[in-house]
Amino acid sequence: xxxxxxxxxxxxxxxxxxxxxxxxxxxxxxxxxxxxxxxxxxxxxxxxxxxxxxxxxxxxxxxxxxxxxxxxxxxxxxxxxxxxxxxxxxxxxxxxxxxxxxxxxxxxxxxxxxxxxxxxxxxxxxxxxxxxxxxxxxxxxxxxxxxxxxxxxxxxxxxxxxxxxxxxxxxxxxxxxxxxxxxxxxxxxxxxxxxxxxxxxxxxxxxxxxxxxxxxxxxxxxxxxxxxxxxxxxxxxxxxxxxxxxxxxxxxxxxxxxxxxxxxxxxxxxxxxxxxxxxxxxxxxxxxxxxxxxxxxxxxxxxxxxxxxxxxxxxxxxxxxxxxxxxxxxxxxxxxxxxxxxxxxxxxxxxxxxxxxxxxxxxxxxxxxxxxxxxxxxxxxxxxxxxxxxxxxxxxxxxxxxxxxxxxxxxxxxxxxxxxxxxxxxxxxxxxxxxxxxxxxxxxxxxxxxxxxxxxxxxxxxxxxxxxxxxxxxxxxxxxxxxxxxxxxxxxxxxxxxxxxxxxxxxxxxxxxxxxxxxxxxxxxxxxxxxxxxxxxxxxxxxxxxxxxxxxxxxxxxxxxxxxxxxxxxxxxxxxxxxxxxxxxxxxxxxxxxxxxxxxxxxxxxxxxxxxxxxxxxxxxxxxxxxxxxxxxxxxxxxxxxxxxxxxxxxxxxxxxxxxxxxxxxxxxxxxxxxxxxxxxxxxxxxxxxxxxxxxxxxxxxxxxxxxxxxxxxxxxxxxxxxxxxxxxxxxxxxxxxxxxxxxxxxxx
Amino acid sequence: xxxxxxxxxxxxxxxxxxxxxxxxxxxxxxxxxxxxxxxxxxxxxxxxxxxxxxxxxxxxxxxxxxxxxxxxxxxxxxxxxxxxxxxxxxxxxxxxxxxxxxxxxxxxxxxxxxxxxxxxxxxxxxxxxxxxxxxxxxxxxxxxxxxxxxxxxxxxxxxxxxxxxxxxxxxxxxxxxxxxxxxxxxxxxxxxxxxxxxxxxxx
Numbered sequence: 001x002x003x004x005x006x007x008x009x010x011x012x013x014x015x016x017x018x019x020x021x022x023x024x025x026x027x028x029x030x031x032x033x034x035x036x037x038x039x040x041x042x043x044x045x046x047x048x049x050x051x052x053x054x055x056x057x058x059x060x061x062x063x064x065x066x067x068x069x070x071x072x073x074x075x076x077x078x079x080x081x082x083x084x085x086x087x088x089x090x091x092x093x094x095x096x097x098x099x100x101x102x103x104x105x106x107x108x109x110x111x112x113x114x115x116x117x118x119x120x121x122x123x124x125x126x127x128x129x130x131x132x133x134x135x136x137x138x139x140x141x142x143x144x145x146x147x148x149x150x151x152x153x154x155x156x157x158x159x160x161x162x163x164x165x166x167x168x169x170x171x172x173x174x175x176x177x178x179x180x181x182x183x184x185x186x187x188x189x190x191x192x193x194x195x196x197x198x199x200x201x202x203x204x205x206x207x208x209x210x211x212x213x214x215x216x217x218x219x220x221x222x223x224x225x226x227x228x229x230x231x232x233x234x235x236x237x238x239x240x241x242x243x244x245x246x247x248x249x250x251x252x253x254x255x256x257x258x259x260x261x262x263x264x265x266x267x268x269x270x271x272x273x274x275x276x277x278x279x280x281x282x283x284x285x286x287x288x289x290x291x292x293x294x295x296x297x298x299x300x301x302x303x304x305x306x307x308x309x310x311x312x313x314x315x316x317x318x319x320x321x322x323x324x325x326x327x328x329x330x331x332x333x334x335x336x337x338x339x340x341x342x343x344x345x346x347x348x349x350x351x352x353x354x355x356x357x358x359x360x361x362x363x364x365x366x367x368x369x370x371x372x373x374x375x376x377x378x379x380x381x382x383x384x385x386x387x388x389x390x391x392x393x394x395x396x397x398x399x400x401x402x403x404x405x406x407x408x409x410x411x412x413x414x415x416x417x418x419x420x421x422x423x424x425x426x427x428x429x430x431x432x433x434x435x436x437x438x439x440x441x442x443x444x445x446x447x448x449x450x451x452x453x454x455x456x457x458x459x460x461x462x463x464x465x466x467x468x469x470x471x472x473x474x475x476x477x478x479x480x481x482x483x484x485x486x487x488x489x490x491x492x493x494x495x496x497x498x499x500x501x502x503x504x505x506x507x508x509x510x511x512x513x514x515x516x517x518x519x520x521x522x523x524x525x526x527x528x529x530x531x532x533x534x535x536x537x538x539x540x541x542x543x544x545x546x547x548x549x550x551x552x553x554x555x556x557x558x559x560x561x562x563x564x565x566x567x568x569x570x571x572x573x574x575x576x577x578x579x580x581x582x583x584x585x586x587x588x589x590x591x592x593x594x595x596x597x598x599x600x601x602x603x604x605x606x607x608x609x610x611x612x613x614x615x616x617x618x619x620x621x622x623x624x625x626x627x628x629x630x631x632x633x634x635x636x637x638x639x640x641x642x643x644x645x646x647x648x649x650x651x652x653x654x655x656x657x658x659x660x661x662x663x664x665x666x667x668x669x670x671x672x673x674x675x676x677x678x679x680x681x682x683x684x685x686x687x688x689x690x691x692x693x694x695x696x697x698x699x700x701x702x703x704x705x706x707x708x709x710x711x712x713x714x715x716x717x718x719x720x721x722x723x724x725x726x727x728x729x730x731x732x733x734x735x736x737x738x739x740x741x742x743x744x745x746x747x748x749x
Numbered sequence: 750x751x752x753x754x755x756x757x758x759x760x761x762x763x764x765x766x767x768x769x770x771x772x773x774x775x776x777x778x779x780x781x782x783x784x785x786x787x788x789x790x791x792x793x794x795x796x797x798x799x800x801x802x803x804x805x806x807x808x809x810x811x812x813x814x815x816x817x818x819x820x821x822x823x824x825x826x827x828x829x830x831x832x833x834x835x836x837x838x839x840x841x842x843x844x845x846x847x848x849x850x851x852x853x854x855x856x857x858x859x860x861x862x863x864x865x866x867x868x869x870x871x872x873x874x875x876x877x878x879x880x881x882x883x884x885x886x887x888x889x890x891x892x893x894x895x896x897x898x899x900x901x902x903x904x905x906x907x908x909x910x911x912x913x914x915x916x917x918x919x920x921x922x923x924x925x926x927x928x929x930x931x932x933x934x935x936x937x938x939x940x941x942x943x944x945x946x947x948x949x950x951x952x
Contacts, residue, residue, distance in 0.1 A: 027773075027780030061774060064879040075880040080770040168887045208763035212882035215763055219883060235944050237763035237795045243938070247945040304946035619765045633773075637766055647792070648951035657792065679795050679944070682951040 002453035004468040005098050006213065008693060014104025015463035019632035023060045024087040030057035036063055037499040040486070042141060042479035043078040045363030046071065046213045047488035049561075050079055052480060052499040055350035059086040059480055059499050069561050070191065070488065076212035077620050077634060084631045085478060086500065092475035093504025106463075106473065111505065114472050115512075119519040121455035121471070122158065125428035127542075129410070135162035135417045136428045139433025140170065140371030141623075142509070143484030143496055144549075145534040147367065148382055148541065149510050150432065150525075151375030156402060156525045157517035161411035162426060164378040166434045166623075168414035170368045172377075172709040173335025174325070174361035180336070181343045181592045182578075183585030184546045185384055186369065186491045187359030189322065189358035190564065190576035198318035201229045201311070203246075203342065204253060204328020204715075208237035209619035210360045211326070211489070226694045227318070229311045231256055233614055234326060234644070234686060235679035244311045248301040250612040250684055251601035251716040253329040257341040258598060259297025260312040263288040264348050269316025271350030278582035278590055280345050285593035292598070294324040301596065302510035302681070316349055320356030322362065327364055327616070331714040333602040333704045334401075340594035347591055353579035363489040365623070366479075373547035373565075374538060378411035382538060383545020388727050392545075399541045400525060412497050413635075414711035415440060415703060423447035432459040437466040438624035438692045441701035441712045442667045459512055464626045465692040475506040482508050484531045485557060490576070491712025492562035495554055510534065514684070539611030543568065546585060575581075601716035602704030609665060609718035611649070612684040614716075615697045621690035629690065642675040642730065645721070646682035650674060653723055660726040663687065665719045668699035685721060689714070751824050751869055753890055755878060756902060757799065758920040761885035764788065764797030768886055770876035774866045775876050778829075783851065783862045784877050794941075799886060800828060801877060802849045802862035804904075804916035810841035810850050810861070819859070825916045826866055830859040846908045864917075903929055 004011060025031060036051040049068025053061040062083050064073030095114035096106035125134050136154045140147065147165075154163035175185040182188070194200065194217035207214050215238055218228060230239035231246040231253070239245055248256050264270055265286055275282050297304035315321055323346060328617055329338035339361070346359035363369050374383040375396075382399075385392035389408050397404040412420060419438055420426040430452075440446045450456060450469040458467040459476040467473055480499040487493045502508060508530055517526040528534050532554065543550035551567040551574075563574040584591040605612060620637035622628045629635060643661055645653075655661055657676040662669060663685065672687070672695070680686055689697040704713040764786065772782040785800035808827045811819035819841060821827050823865035830841070830850075835858045841850045841858065850861040865875035869888075871934075878888035885892070894902065900920035903927035906913045912928060921929060 022780060064876075066874075066879070073874070073879045074882050074884075075767055075771070076765050076882055077767045077770040080767055080774065080880055156884075162852060208765065208883070212763065212765050212767070215761075215883040219761055220897070223897060237765075237797070240795050240941075241760060241938075242940075245940050302945070307940065307946070619763075621934055633770055637770075646951070648947070652951075676792060677795075678793050681945050682947065 001420040002456040002469040002471060003451045008468070010103070011105055011463070011468050012731065015023070018089050020084040020088045020630060021632035023083070024058045031060050033060065035701060037497050038065055039480065039497040039499065040494055041075065041079040041082055042366050043082060043628065044211065045365055045368045045489040046211055047366065047494055048075055048079050048213055052083060052084070054499050055499045057253070059083045070490070070492070071213045074213050074216060075417065077637060078622055078628060081631050081633050082556060084633070085627045086391070086480060088630060089443040090630055091503060091504055091506070092461055092463060092473060095475060095505065096473040098471045105471035108743050109505070109554050114474055115515055115519055118457045118472050118474070119516060121457070122520065123427060125454055129427050131159045132161050132411070133426055134158060134160050134428040134430070134535045135421070136160065136412060137429065137431040137434045137436065138163065138165040139374045140165055140167040140368045141366045141433050141479070142371060143367060143486050143531070144370045144374050144493070144538060145531045146509050147371040147376045148538040149513055149534055151382065152400065152525065153513045153517055154376070154433065155407050156400060157520045157522040158476040159406070160407060160572060161408035162378070162417055163376060163411055164414040164417055165371060165376050166414065166439060167365060167368050167372050168710060169439055169712065170327070170364045171330065171361055172624050173330035173706055173711045174339050175372065175446055175732070176709040177336045177343060181340055181594060183220055183298070184578065186578060187363065187489060188352065188578045189359040190490045190492070191217050191359050193290070193356050193358055193577065194218060194322050195224060197221050197226055197320050197322040198356070199227050199229065199314045199321040201315055201321065201323045202238070203231040203257070203323065203325050204330065204338070204369060205324055205326035205362050206232065206236040206328070206616055207362070210364065212619060214324070214362060227314050229314060230610070233681050233684045238717070244307055244314065244546035246301070246303045246307055246311060247681055248303050248613045249681065251332060252301040253332070253338045254341040254596050255292065255297055255300040255598045256303065256308065256333060257338070257345055258289040258292040258596060259294060259301070259308055260315065260347060261285070261341070261344050262292040262297070263294060263309060263312035264345070267316060270348050274582060275348065278584065279593055280590050281593035281595070282348070284595040285344050288595035288597050309400040315345060320354070321349070321351050322356065323359040324362055326362040328715055329712060330361070331707050332601060332716055333713040335706045335711045336708045337596050341596040344593055344596065347593055352591070353577065353582050366485035369489065369491060370485070370493065373487065373542070378413055381407070383542035384547040385545045395544065396541060396667070399515060402525065415705055415710065418446055424452065427453065428455045429453050430457045432467065434623035435464040435466045435626050437464070437469070438698065441698050441714060442703045443696045443698045444557050444668050445703065459509060461506065462626055462630060464624070474512055475504070476509040476512060477502045477506060482510070482531065485535060485554070487565065491564050493549065493552060493557055493565060494562040495557045563599030585720070602713055603666070603702050603716065603718045605718045609720050611719050611721055613665065613700055613717045613719040614684060614686050614715050615689045615701060616686065617690065618688045621688070623690065625690040625692070641672050641688050641695055643721070644675050644677055644680045644686040646680050647676050647678060648682045653721060655723050658727050658730050660724040660728070662722045662724040663700060665700040665717050667702065668698050670694060670696070671724050673730060675730055685719065753869070753888055755801065755864060755875065756887040756894060756920060757917060757949070758880065758885050758900065759798050761883040761884050762797045763798050764795060765882055767880045767882055768799055771876040771880045775865050777863060777865070778860060781853070781860065783860055785848065799877070800847060800849060801886065801917065802864065804864065806914040806916065809913070810845045813840045813844040815840060826864050827861070828863050829861050832856070832858050833929065835859055840948045843874070846906070846911065846913055847935050905929070
C-alpha cells in the first residue's frame, strides 16, 4: 500500500519543505568554530572544494578552500549555502511507518521494527512474485563507497536484476556514446585543458547556472584569445557573451553538428593524418551528412546560415579546441546520437588527446561520474564492467566470494522500472537518494505507479515527495555526515570528509544496508566495519576494469587533491587526460566515427500543441530540490517556477510578465507565471524542473526514451500555452533588507 | 598596507548571486548582504551587474554626511557609518554616484561594503571575490592581473561633471577615451541585436 497516507498539505505541514534561513542559533549565536573540515560541495558534479565550519556537532558555516585546485575557493550560491541543509527542522530523526491516523501520516517506530518489516516485505514479495519483482533505485549524490555497496547489495542481498539509479537521468547518453566511439566512459579531459583551447564550443549546456565554476575556465581561455561558440535555444548568461551564438530549435542538435561536419568536409578543415591513423568509419559518417548543407541546417535548426558557417570555420581552423556538452543535447530520445555527432567533430579535426583538445560532457550530478563506475547501474559491475560479459562477471564474483551464477543479469532502467511498477510487474521498491515523483517525466504516471506498489521503503534524510508514498522510511545520512570518495566531472576522485555525525536516531547509509543484508541472511558478503573497508574492496573490484582505482589510497587522494582514474597500480600518477597520442580505449586503439542521420524528437509540435517546451535548472536549485527547496536563501533567489517566453509569443498570447499562463501537453497541465524575455526563441518556452506537485515541470514532459541510453526526453516536448487568470509580481531585485526579510513570508530563522 | 586590489568586470557576471549569498557570511555584517546585484533589464537580456563599494578617493558619501559618521581607513577603505554618529538621514544613500550605501531602519544605521575588512586586513580575499564563479569580481595584485587577464584597469569615472577616482577598478578594452562615461551606450556583439535571427518572424 503505497498511497500517500494523508493529504499533501498535511504532509508538507509536518515534513516540509520548511526553510532553514540562518546558521544554528541565528546569525548572532556567537558559536565558537571548533574546526574547519576540508571536503566538497554535494550539489553537482563540479564537486568544488569547500571547508565546513563545525561547532557543537553542527555545520555552522563555510570558508573558501583556496588550495583545492579545481575551484580555488570559488563557489556558486548552492555551495555557499549548502551548510544550511544541516541542523534542519525537517530532518528525519527516527524511522517512520505509514499511518494515516498519525499527524503528518507517519508514526515513529524502532530501527528493529522498521528493518524487520522491510525485510519481511522483501521476502514476501520475492517469494510470491519472484526475485526481480523487487527493485532498488539509487542515486549518484552517493559516494563511490555507497554506490559500490548498493550495487553489491542489490545483486547479492536482494538478488534482483532490477537495480538502477538516477544517473539514468543525467549522463548516460554521454556515457554510452563515449563507450561506443572512444571505448571508455569518462570525460576525456581535465578542466585545465579548457583554458588551453583556442575555441570553446558549448552546446546544450547552461554552464553559468548548472556548472557555474566552469565559467571561470571558459574566461581563462578567452583571456588567452579563445573564441566562444554557444548553441542553445536560450541566450543563457554565458551565451550572452559568446562570439557566435547558435539559437537552435529544441531537438535539432545533431542537425547542427551534422551540418558543421558537412562544412568541415567541404572546406577540407580536416586532420587527415589523425583520421587515417587513429579512427575508423569516417566515410560512413561523411556520407550521412552529405545532404546536410548549410542552408539545410539553417532551415532545420532555425539558425542563420552564416553563423553555422562561422562556427564551423572557428572549430575547423583553430589549432586547439574544447567542445563541452551537457543535458541539453543528452536529455533527448536521440541523446546518444547527439553526443556521437559532437564526437565526430572532435575526431574529424584531430581534437583529442592533446593539451586544449577534447569533446567532453559536463556531469550534472555530484558523483555522476563515479557512481555508475562502481556498479549501481543496471548493466554494470564495478570498474565500469559489463554485467553481461562472462569474464567480467567471473572477476567480480571472485572478489565478492560468490558463485558467478549468484550475480543476476542485466536489469531494466529507471524509467522502465517505473513503467514496470505501473504495469504491475514490479511489486516492491526500495529507494535511496532518488526522488522519482519529481524527477521522472510525466509525474502523473509516476504517482500512479508508486501508488500501486505493495511495499515501498525509502532511505532518506528529508521526507521527499516520493517518500510520501512510502510504507517505511529509514532516516539516513547527509553528505557531511559520512566519509568516502566521489569522482568529479573531470574523472578526478576526491575525498569526502565527515564534519559531523547523524543527529537523533538517523544512521549512516552504509550501516543501514549492511543491516538489511544481515537480516536477509546474506551478511557474509557484507562484513564491513567502516567505509574505508568498502573502499579497499572497491579498489580490488575495479582493478583491470576501465575505471581502475586500484592504485589509489584515501591518503594519496587527499595529499594530491584528487587522483584521475585510471590509476591501476600503487604509485601510478593517475590519468588526467585520456587518449594521449591518439590512442583510444578500443582494443585496436582506434576511435569510431558514427553515421548520424538526423531524425526528429519523439514528439513534435502540431496544431494542437504548437510550441516547444524545454526544461532545465536554475542556479540556486539542485535536481528535485529535496535539499535546496529547504534552504531559505536559495529559495528566495528563485522561489517558484516561471515560464520563460519571448515577447513576440507573449504578444500573441496577450500575456505580460507575471501573468499566469496555463501550459498543457499530452501528459498534463500546469499554471505558472510567465517571464517575458528576449533571451528565448519565440517558438519555445522554458520551465525549470526543481519543484513538486502542481509546480512540477515534469507534469508536462514525455516518457520517450533514447533507445540506447534510456534517458528520458526532458528537453523536447510539444505544449500549448494560454493566458490564465491571475498575476504575480516577479522581483528581479534580490538584495533584501532585514526589515523586508522580517516581513517576508514562509521564512523562519 | 594591502597591495592587492579589487577589480569588477561587469561583462563577466553570470548573475548567479554567489556574491550576494556569500556577502552575508562576512564576519562584520552577518546575515546582511551589502553587495548589489541587479538585472540590467531582464526582459531584454540576461546581463546582470554586481556592485561593491568602489571606495572612492574622496568619498561623496562621507563628504555629504552631516554627522561625519563615514570614515576612510589608512588602506583607503570607506567603512559603514559609525553607529553612535549615524543619524539615519540617508544623505549618503542619495549622494553616492554608484548607489552603494544602504540605510537600515533596523539597526538605524547606514551600512555598506567594507571590502570584507575583517578578511582583507589579514591577507584573505573578500567573500564575494573569493566565491565569484566567473571572477567578474576579482581580487589580487596588479602583476597577477596583467599576467592572467585581458582588458585595462580603469580607476576613474565621470558622472556628468563629477570626476570620481576610485580605489576599486573596473575593466575596459581601451583606456584612451579616459574616464568611463556611464551615460554612454555600450556596443553589443554583432549577433546580440537579434539573437535568434528573427527579422520580422513572429511579429
